[in-house]
Amino acid sequence: MPQILTEANLRSLIDLLVKESKLVVGPKQAGSLVLYEPLATGSDLKLGALPRRSSKELFFPICENILTFKKEEGVTKVQDVDRSAFPETVLIGALPCDASSPAILDAVFSWDYHDDFYLERRRKSTIVGIACTKGDDACFCTAVGYSPYGQEGSDLFLTPLTDGNFAVDVVTEKGQKLVDAHPSLFTEGKGAAPVSFQGPQGEKLDLAKIKEWLDTHFEDPLWQKIADICVGCGACAFICPACHCFDINDEGSADNGARRKHWDACGFAKFTNHASGHNPRDIQNKRYRNRIMHKFKYYSDKFDKTLCTGCGRCVRTCPVGIDIAEILDTINKG
Known part of the structure; x- marks a missing residue:
């Protein structure tokens, strides 16, 4: 039997998790x-909004x-x-484009070197995703193959219903553990119809065709x-759910x-930039x-995953209006 969570009980769940000394985000x-x-x-x-970062x-x-x-x-x-x-952490209200990103990043952070900082946080985290009901x-x-209703990466997934409640889907053992720990907040029932997504939905790109084009267009005029236009500010990478480049520095003094x-x-x-001064x-x-x-x-060659969830943050943030979706569409049609 499907389970239902009211909005009041969702907020009560947060209160209980905080009292249990969980970090709730x-x-x-x-x-x-x-x-x-x-x-x-x-x-x-705050329900119904895609966070800035x-x-x-x-x-x-x-x-x-x-x-x-x-x-x-x-x-x-x-x-x-x-x-x-x-801390034991519960991420609540992550839209599918964000909930799916840790599962993408897991591959690189547990590949040839296990990043214990990242992996320990992942181990101690439970993700409660929520279906997206509006886009721009x-x-x-x-x-890029995702969906406003996609459950990838979520441990527990909530679908907003037209009566203001949420349909609950248990996706992983972590999600089941969260439900089992707070049974009084979840009720059995079919509930009302899901809230329909409002907004544009792009036609699915042929990612295999795009990868094939990239294989043979290393020196294409498109890059120039x-x-x-690009000013190299890095905003697109910093705001992206899937970009993961980092540097390591020693800071302080010799003492x-x-x-x-x-x-x-x-x-x-x-x-x-190399220590020699050469920059490839x-x-x-x-x-x-x-x-x-x-x-x-x-990333696809190495891990069979696309390093993009289509959240659109880079498009909204770019100070010069570069639209990665338009670039991909151009390549897809090339």
């Missing part, structure tokens, strides 16, 4: 923006210490970060055409400091080409 109004932020109470949850920073922070060091009496002592202290001209999830992981972006001029991607057309190649060829 979800869409929250923050001034003029909606962001994924810690929720203190159920009333903080993606939820990836919950698992892959913008900046984090990976060790600290301190010199005492001439001896340098190195201290690892206590990853066991990472920047959205293109359906074009885009580079003439006291930390080794830190920072987000980086392949669009930055010095991203591939020294001009912008090479850098933007790499961005598209990485998302739609290299």
Whole structure:
């Protein structure tokens, strides 16, 4: 029998999880923006809006210490970060384009090297996804194989119903554990009809054809055409749910400091700068080409996954109006 969760009980679930000392994160109004932020109470949850930034920073922070060091009496002592202290976390209200991204990133963070920082956060996290009911001209999830109702990456999935309640789908054992821990909040019943998605839905792109085109158009004039516009600000990478480039730096002094992981972006001029001074991607057309190649060829070749969920954030954020969906459509028709 299907299960139903009322909006009041959804907010009560958040209250209970907070009382259980869980870190509860979800869409929250923050001034003029909606962001994924810690929720203190159920009333903080903002439903029906795509947060400005993606939820990836919950698992892959913008900046984090990976060790600290301190010199005492001439001896340098190195201290690892206590990853066991990472909190049990519940991400609530992640739309499909965000809920699906950790499952994409799992591949690279557990490939030839296991990133214990990322993987420990993932292990301790439960994702409650929610179907998307409205989109704008920047959205293109359906074009890259996703859906406003897609359950990929969610442990528990909520579908808004026309009566204001939510249909509940248990997707994983983590989702079942969450339901079992709070049985009084979930009721059995079919419920009303799902809320229909309002907004444009792009025609599905032929991703195999795009990858084939990329294989044979490494020096295509398209890259220079885009580079003439792109300013290399990196906003598209930082706001993307799936981009994951980072750098590691030692900060502080010889006596006291930390080794830190920072987000980086392949669009930055010095991203591939060698210690010798040589830079294999020294001009912008090479850098933007790499961005598209990485998302739609290299990552697919390695992990059989597309490094894009079609959320449209890069389109909304680009200061010069570069539209990756239009670029993909151009390639798809080429």
